[in-house]
Amino acid sequence: MISPVDQRTWLVSESPFNPFKLHHTETIFTVGNGFMGVRGTFEEGYSGDLATTLAHGIFNHAEGDLVPDIVNLPNPLPVQVLVDGEAFHMTTGKVLGFRRTLDLKRAALTREVLWRTSKGVVVKLTFERFASLTNEHLLVQRVRVRALLGSPQITIRSSVDANVTNLGVQHLADLHTSVSGAEILVTARTNQSNYGIAVCAAHSLSIESAVQSEAERVSYTFALPQENEVGLTKISAIYTTRQGDQPAHMAQEATRAALKKGYETLFAAHCAAWEQYWHTSDVQIEGDELAQRAVRFTTYHVLIAAPRHDERVSIGAKTLSGLGYKGHVFWDTELFMLPMLTVTQPKLARNLLMYRYHNLQGARNKARANGYEGAMFPWESTDTGEETTPQWSHPQPDGTRIRIWTGDNEQHISTDIAYAVLQYWQWTGDDEFFVKHGAEIVLDTAVFWGSRAEYNAERDRYELSMQIGPDEYHENVNNSAFTNSMVRWHLQQALAARNWLLTHHREAGEALLARLNITEERCAKWSDIAAKIYIPRDPETGVLEQFDGFFQLERLDLTHWQPRVTNMDWILGHERAQRTMVIKQADIVMLMALLGDQFGSPEVQQSNWDFYYPIVDHGSSLSPSTHAWVAARLGLLEDAYKLFMYAANIDLEDLKGNVRDGIHAAACGGVWQAVAFGFVGLSLDERGELQIKPNLPPHWRSVTLRAYHRGQLKTIRLTAEN
Amino acid sequence: MISPVDQRTWLVSESPFNPFKLHHTETIFTVGNGFMGVRGTFEEGYSGDLATTLAHGIFNHAEGDLVPDIVNLPNPLPVQVLVDGEAFHMTTGKVLGFRRTLDLKRAALTREVLWRTSKGVVVKLTFERFASLTNEHLLVQRVRVRALLGSPQITIRSSVDANVTNLGVQHLADLHTSVSGAEILVTARTNQSNYGIAVCAAHSLSIESAVQSEAERVSYTFALPQENEVGLTKISAIYTTRQGDQPAHMAQEATRAALKKGYETLFAAHCAAWEQYWHTSDVQIEGDELAQRAVRFTTYHVLIAAPRHDERVSIGAKTLSGLGYKGHVFWDTELFMLPMLTVTQPKLARNLLMYRYHNLQGARNKARANGYEGAMFPWESTDTGEETTPQWSHPQPDGTRIRIWTGDNEQHISTDIAYAVLQYWQWTGDDEFFVKHGAEIVLDTAVFWGSRAEYNAERDRYELSMQIGPDEYHENVNNSAFTNSMVRWHLQQALAARNWLLTHHREAGEALLARLNITEERCAKWSDIAAKIYIPRDPETGVLEQFDGFFQLERLDLTHWQPRVTNMDWILGHERAQRTMVIKQADIVMLMALLGDQFGSPEVQQSNWDFYYPIVDHGSSLSPSTHAWVAARLGLLEDAYKLFMYAANIDLEDLKGNVRDGIHAAACGGVWQAVAFGFVGLSLDERGELQIKPNLPPHWRSVTLRAYHRGQLKTIRLTAEN
Secondary structure: OOOHHHHHHHEEEEOOOOHHHHHHHHHHOOEEOOOEEEOOOOOOOOOOOOOOEEEOOOEEOOOOOOOOEEOOOOEOOOEEEEEOOEEOOOOOOEEEEEEEEEEOOOOEEEEEEEEEOOOOOEEEEEEEEEEOOOOOOEEEEEEEEEEEEOOOEEEEEEEOEOOOOEOOEOOEEEEEEEEEOOEEEEEEEEOOOOOEEEEEEEEEEOOOOOEEEOOOEEEEEEEOOOOOEEEEEEEEEEEEOOOOOOHHHHHHHHHHHHHHHOHHHHHHHHHHHHHHHHHHHOOEEEOOHHHHHHHHHHHHHHHOOOOOOOOOOOOOOOOOOOOHHHHOEOHHHHHHHHHHHHHHOHHHHHHHHHHHHHOHHHHHHHHHHOOOOOOOOOOOEOOOOOOOOOOEOOOOOOOOOOEOOHHHHOOOHHHHHHHHHHHHHHHHOOHHHHHHHHHHHHHHHHHHHHHHOEEEOOOOEEEOOOEOOOOOOOOOEOOOHHHHHHHHHHHHHHHHHHHHHHHHOHHHHHHHHHHOOOOHHHHHHHHHHHHHEOOOEOOOOOOEOOOOOHHHOEOOOHHHOOOOOOOHHHHHOHHHHHOEOOEOOOOHHHHHHHHHHHHOOHHHHHHHHHHHHHHEOOOOOOHHHHHHHHHHHOOOHHHHHHHHHHHHHOOOOOOOOOHHHOOOHHHHHHHHHHHHHHHOOEEEOOOOOEEEOOOOOOOOOEEEEEEEEOOEEEEEEEEOOO | OOOHHHHHHHEEEEOOOOHHHHHHHHHHOOEEOOOEEEOOOOOOOOOOOOOOEEEOOOEEOOOOOOOOEEOOOOEOOOEEEEEOOEEOOOOOOEEEEEEEEEEOOOOEEEEEEEEEOOOOOEEEEEEEEEEOOOOOOEEEEEEEEEEEEOOOEEEEEEEOEOOOOEOOEOOEEEEEEEEEOOEEEEEEEEOOOOOEEEEEEEEEEOOOOOEEEOOOEEEEEEEOOOOOEEEEEEEEEEEEOOOOOOHHHHHHHHHHHHHHHOHHHHHHHHHHHHHHHHHHHOOEEEOOHHHHHHHHHHHHHHHOOOOOOOOOOOOOOOOOOOOHHHHOEOHHHHHHHHHHHHHHOHHHHHHHHHHHHHOHHHHHHHHHHOOOOOOOOOOOEOOOOOOOOOOEOOOOOOOOOOEOOHHHHOOOHHHHHHHHHHHHHHHHOOHHHHHHHHHHHHHHHHHHHHHHOEEEOOOOEEEOOOEOOOOOOOOOEOOOHHHHHHHHHHHHHHHHHHHHHHHHOHHHHHHHHHHOOOOHHHHHHHHHHHHHEOOOEOOOOOOEOOOOOHHHOEOOOHHHOOOOOOOHHHHHOHHHHHOEOOEOOOOHHHHHHHHHHHHOOHHHHHHHHHHHHHHEOOOOOOHHHHHHHHHHHOOOHHHHHHHHHHHHHOOOOOOOOOHHHOOOHHHHHHHHHHHHHHHOOEEEOOOOOEEEOOOOOOOOOEEEEEEEEOOEEEEEEEEOOO
C-alpha cells in the first residue's frame, strides 16, 4: 500500500466531483507517454467536455484556418456502464462518493465512484487508465464494477469516438470504423497533411460473457451478484503513418499482443519504466509537502510530454494536454522545459534538440524569406519546421483583426535554441552530438545574427531594430537589452565553438565551417558585433534599459493593483500598455537568470531586480518561475518562495484561469529551474564543474535532486543545517 | 508586514471568487466575538446569499414551528458603492482580481477587489470587518475605494437590512428604522419570546462630504481623482433586552463612542485582545503548515463563539455561523468544545458550565416530566433550558413524518455535562466553582441516574433500556455500553465528590446534599448500581458489545464502500441501518477517548479499536477527531494523522457538503483534542498532575501548546527529537 506521506506528495486528487472545473481537471489529469497525450475526460462523456487525444507531430492545416493545428485524434476513452439498464452518469441516480486520483509516481489516473441507481442499487465503479511508457502506442484502460447493494444486470459498452474535431475544425477525412469480435478499428487521414491514422481498441472481460459486436461498439451483458466484481480491460493502440505505412495493421498487432499480456503485466512494466524516470528526475523536498507535490506534478507534465523515441517532434507550449496554441512549439521548450531534461533526462533533451536540427531547413527558409543569411528559427514551429505564427488574429468582435508581430520580430528564439544546445553540451559533455548536430545550430544561427545586426556608423555600434523581447507588451522595439545581450553572448559562444571544433575535431569542423560558409571575415564581423553591440543602460546605476526609450515611458505604480489576475495589457488596452512601464514577464530578469553572475556585480544585479520587479505584471505564466529563480540567487527568499509557489500552482489551482487550454509547460519546467538553479543554486563553473550555492527556503528541511554531469549521475542533497 | 510563514498559517484566503461556494465561504468567513456572529456575506448582496447575524441567547419560537430558533437579527453589513452611477457588483463590469482573506490572528475579514466598470474606469475596493473583542456589541466595517484608472464620481450607500427572516420564518415584530444624520437605528422585538433588539449604525467618511439621509439609508457622493482613496467607516452596535431595558439607547451610545475612537484605535484594541486569546490557545506546529493553519482555523471558530461576559448562554452545534440545528446546544459543547477552553481559556469554560448550572431547573423539569428524580438535561437546549428537541420531523416528500427519539432517549447528555464539570475542576482546581455550582450539576444528574437505572432482579444487575448512544444509527437500544459505562463512572465520581465536599467544605456540602436529598440510602444505591450495572462485552476478547444484540447484526464490509460522502444511514435506509453493524460515529471509541487507560489494558484497547474502526461510517462530523485522538494514543500514527487532517478540513474544504448551515463546532474542538490529548498525549494522572505521552506524526518538527493547570500557565513544547 502507498504510505501516507506518498499519498500526500504523489497523488493529486479531486473529491467531490466539481462539474464547474470540468475543463481544468481534464487538463491536469492528462496521461501521456511522450508519444500521445490523452486528457482526463470521463469515459461516459459530459456535455461540453473537451475529449482530446493528441500524438506528437500530427499537424494539419485545415482549409480556411490561418495556421496548422495539432490534430485531435479519434477518442479511445468511451466506456458506458448500464446498471439494470440505467446508464451510469454522474448527473443521474445519486453519486454517493467520488474520488479521482492522478498517481504521479505511476502516471496512472483512477476514478472511484459509488453510485446509486434511481432504483436503489449501489455499485462501485473504478475507472483506471494509463498511457504505457513501455509501449508508447498503448492507452490502457480498465473499468471495474462491483455490486455493493443488490445484484443488478450490467451492460458495458465500449467504443472509439471518431466524431472528433478541433473545437469544430474538421481535420480528419476518410473516417472508417469497423468492429470485429471484441475489436474496434478506426482509420482516417488528415485532410491536408495526409497523415494516415489508426486507432484499434481490443477488450477483455474478467468473466466469461459473450461479446456483442455492433455497428461501432462492442458490448457485454451479464448478471452481477452482490459483492462480486467484474472488470473490463480495454487496450487501444494509436499508430500513424509517421510510424510506418500500415498504421491499422500495426495498431491491431499491438493491441492483440498487449491484450495477451493483460492489464497487470502491462501496468507493472509501465510502473517500472516510470520508476526509472523518477529515479533521476524526482526532486525531493522535506518539510513542505505542498511544494513537494507541486514539483512532482510539474515534473510529471514535462515528462509525459517529452518524446522518447522520436527526434523529429518537440513539445508544444501546452504539451499534449490541450489545444491551446494549436500544439505549436515556442522558446518555452528550449529555455524552460529543456534544462530539466538536460540535467535529469539527457536522452530526452537530445531528442528535443534534434527536432531543431532536423528543422534547420525551415529556419534557413525563414532567413532567406526575410533577406538574411543562416538559420532564423520560427517563433512558432510544427511538423514542417516552417514559421507557423499567424500574421493576423481572427476577427475581433468589432470586425477588426490584430496584427501579430511575434513571428516577424521575436527573433531571440534563434539564440534561445543555441543556448539550449550549448547548455546540453556543457552538462552532458556529449561531443558527438555537438560535432554532428549542435554546432551547426549554434553556428548557423550566429550566421543569421551576423547578417541581421545593423551597423550604426555614426555611433560606431551595432543595433537591432524592430525586436520583441520576452516582454511582449512592448512590440517592435529598438535595441532590446535582452536580445542584444543574448546576441553578443551567442556570437561569443559561436566563436568559441568554432575554435573548439578546429582544435578538437579539425576535419569535421572544417567541413562544417565550409558548408556554412563561415569564413575568417565572417568571424571577424562576429567579434566586431559582440564588441560593439549597443546595450542600453543607465550608466550610473547599471540598470539596463529594456529597450530604447523604455525609461521615458509612463510609470504606473502597481502596488495598488493587487490582487490582479487580468493582464495589464488587457486592462490598459494594448496601445496604452505599449506606452506604459509595465512589463508582461521577466525580460531583464530573464537575462539575469540566463547569464547568472556574468550579468554583472551583485550590486548591479540587485539594482536591476529592484527596478524591474515592481513593474512586472506576470502576464505570462513563464514569468513567476524565472523571478523565483533569480530572487533565490539574490537571497530574496521570501519573494523567491512566494513566486515559486505561485508558479508551482499555476496549473494545479488554475491561477491564470486558462488551464482548460492545456498545461503551462514552461511554468512546469520553470519550477524545476527555480528549485535546481535557484534554491539549490546548481550551476556549472567556468571549467564546467558542478557548483552549488544554496539558498533554501527556511522551512525546508532538505532538498535532494539528481543531476547527470558528463554522463555521471550525481545526487545532490542539501539539508537545512548546511 | 505579515511574514510569509504567517501568511500561510494565519490567513485563509479565497481567490478567485467562487460563486458556487457562496454559502460555504459565508460560513467559514464568519466573524464573531462571543456575543455576536456575522456570516461572511458580501456588503453588496448576492442572489440567494444567507446573510445571518446572530447573538447568543436570542431565541424565538415562531407560531407553527416545532421548536425555537436562534433569531436572525437585522443585517448591519449592507454597503453599496457606485462608480459613475454603476453599482459595484461582481457579476457586472469586470472583476480584474479578487481576494478575500480571513486573518485568524486578528480575527478580521478583508476583501480586495479590482473592478473595471463597463465604461472602463478601474477602482480598487477594499472591504474590512471585524467583530470587536474589546466591545462585543460592535461590528466594525471599513470600505475603501481607490481610483486606479480614471477619476470617477463615487456614491456610497449604507443601510441596515431589517427585512430578515430565518429561511422564511419571521421572528421579528415591531420593526422600525430611523435615519438621522449619518446614523441608522433599527429596533424590533421577537414575536414570541419578546426580546427587544436594536441595531444602530453610524458612519464616518475619510474626506469632507455631505451625508444624505434617506428613508432607510445614508449616502455620500463625491469625486475621486485618479490615485486617490476614500474610506467609509461604519460602526454598528447590537444590543438586546438581555443587556438592559433600553437597547436602542445603549446601541446609540456605543456607536457614537466608538465612532469617536475611529477604526484604527478600535482595531488596535481588538488585535491586542486577540493576542491574549492566542497567547494561550494557539497550538504551534512546525513542519506542517497545512495542519498548522487548519488547527488555527478550528481554534478561531471555537473562540469567536465562546461567550466572554455571559454565563447564561452557550455555544450551539453550528456556533453563531449559520442556522443549522437552529442554534441549539448539544453535548457537542461539553465534550468537544469545552476541553480546549478548560485547558486554554478557563474563564470561558466556566461561563459555558454556568449556562448548564443556571438551567438546572429545565433539567429537573425534564426529569419530573419523564418520571425521574434529579436533573435530566435536555438533548437540545436553548435560552430556557427546557428540552427543545423536536419529537417529529417536518413532513417528508411522501407526507410522512419521522419520529425523532434523541430528545427522549439520548440521555448520556447528563453524564457528558458532569464529565465536563469534573474535567474543568480537575484542570483548574477551581474549588469555589465546584462547591458553589459544579457539584450540584454532578450530584443532581447522579440523582437522575439513580432513579433511572433499572434493576434486573433475575440477573442481579442494573440495566438501562431505550437508550441512544453517540451512534444514532441505532436507536432505543438496551444497555448501551457507552452509556452504561459512563453512568458507572458518573456515579463513582458523584460519590467521590460527595466525600470530598464533606471532607473539605462540610457546611456547604451538607447543605447541598440536604437540598438535593442525597441520603445515605441514595448513596448506597449509587454504589450498588456502579458495582452491578451491566456492560455487554465479549468475555474472550474484551471487546465491548455496543449494545445488547449488536454482535448479531448483519455485518457489512465497508472496505469497498469508498470513497463515500453520503451517510450509510441514508444509503441503506434508516430501518435497514438499524439492523446493520455500521455505526454513525465513535461510540465505543468515544468511551476509549473519555476513559483513557481506565478503559482497559492496551490489548483490550487495541481489540476494541480493531473491531469498531472498520465499521464506523463517520456519519457525524464528531467522529474523525475522536478517532484521531484514540488512534494517536494507540500509536496508530498513520490512521491518526489521516483522521486528524480529515477533521481539521471538514469546514475548510466542506468535506461533509453542509458547511452552508454553519461551522461544525464539535469537529473544531475535537481537532484541538486530537492534538493535545492525542498527539501530544496531554492528560492528568491520578494525582491530578500533568502527564505527557507524545505520539507525534513523524513529519512534525515540533508542537507547542499552552495549558492552564491549577491556575498556572504551562508551555508544553515537543520536538521530533524527544
